Amino acid sequence: MQPFELFIGLRYTRAKRRNHFISFISLISMLGIALGVAALIVVLSVMNGFQDELRARILGVAAHIQITGEDNTLANWPKVAADAAKGEPEVVAAAPYIAAQGLLSYGQAVQGAMIRGVLPDQEARVAEIGSHMKAGRLEDLQPGAFGIALGSELARALGVGLGDKVVLIAPQGQVTPAGIMPRLKQFTVTGVFEVGMYEYDAGLALIHLQDAQKLYRMDSRVSGVRLKLKDLYRAPQVARGLVERMTSDLYISDWTRQHANFFRAIQIEKNVMFIILLLIVAVAAFNIVSTLVMVVTDKQSDIAILRTLGASPLSIMKVFIVQGALIGVIGTLIGVVGGVVLALNVDVVVPAIERTFGIHFLAKDVYYISELPSKLEWGDVTVIGAVSLLLTLLATLYPSWRASKTNPAEALRYE
Secondary structure: OOOHHHHHHHHHHHOOOOOHHHHHHHHHHHHHHHHHHHHHHHHHHHHHHHHHHHHHHHHOOOOOEEEEEOOOOEOOHHHHHHHHHOOOOOEEEEEEEEEEEEEEEEOOEEEEEEEEEEOHHHHHHHOOHHHHEEEEOHHHOOOOOOEEEEEHHHHHHHOOOOOOEEEEEEEEEEEEOOEEEEEEEEEEEEEEEOOOOHHHHOOEEEEEHHHHHHHOOOOOOEOEEEEEEOOHHHHHHHHHHHHHHOOOOEEEEEHHHHOHHHHHHHHHHHHHHHHHHHHHHHHHHHHHHHHHHHHHHHOHHHHHHHHHOOOOHHHHHHHHHHHHHHHHHHHHHHHHHHHHHHHHOHHHHHHHHHHHHOOOOOOOOOOOOOOOOOOOOHHHHHHHHHHHHHHHHHHHHHHHHHHHOOOHHHHHOOO
């Protein structure tokens, strides 16, 4: 048998009131809560999608973990790679690299670039550049052939394509009778890649590791070793374990440190958007205050009769808390269901809106990410639902307390 407070609260909610304005305000409050909750879920899901998309594009070029020496070189990289993988099941691949700077020249065009020397077969195991080749293949970088793969924006700025010859100018000079002269070497463009990050597409060039060693006079040394992990989110823990396990003359960093400011900015944006959109839910929730205040005024005589029949002030409070909470629960449930469905179908809904109105939210000629990515996090849904219910519950307290303070004699004086 249900408590009479619950029975009366549900009956008040279902009842057709004499004052239709109260019902209208209740409906608006419910729809406002649903709209705010759905908007929160969809926006946070889209931001999660963008965060994952950007992380994937960055880590398609950058490494999960990098190991280098104190002077930014490693003399025996195979041993370092083997030691890193030994006893660490998270490490699935390792590859050496040489990181240097250079100037690329073609005709009258000159562009600065980060030059990375790689072993194509091993690089493909730690990075995804091979899957982003617009022209040529990463495997076309052969030792001694002096081939080079350019980012798409870098190739466009130089005005080169496959088969063109570019001159790579290394900043390390050589002493001649005429003074210090930079070292020059002609490379053949064997590939063009586009990873979707302007920083890499406009400033990165790949050459074979042996060619880089010759050009930069590094003999058998490399700049460091790049590691790929099973779970990229465990990179900080794995890096700390490697620091404790390996020799102290190595410098070990992970992707969360290398791109810390970038991902911290995204997280701050996500938190700010949560607070801003939560205000929509808060406004709708506190509309319940005005709804219940009007209901309390409308039900003065009913409250007085219940009091004279022995209902306690606490019981009166519970009646109106049930009524207000029901508005919040229904609004939250509608918002959660609508938000989850929309977040899971953003890739269908957004193109339909674009076709209907003839607009493009993310034009392909402006943005690298031309589609709205979405990743629904059930933890976000739980937090949003819980906060919405909490706000609606808080909104019922004052009107319910006002109802419990109704004086039966005063309320029934003019009845």
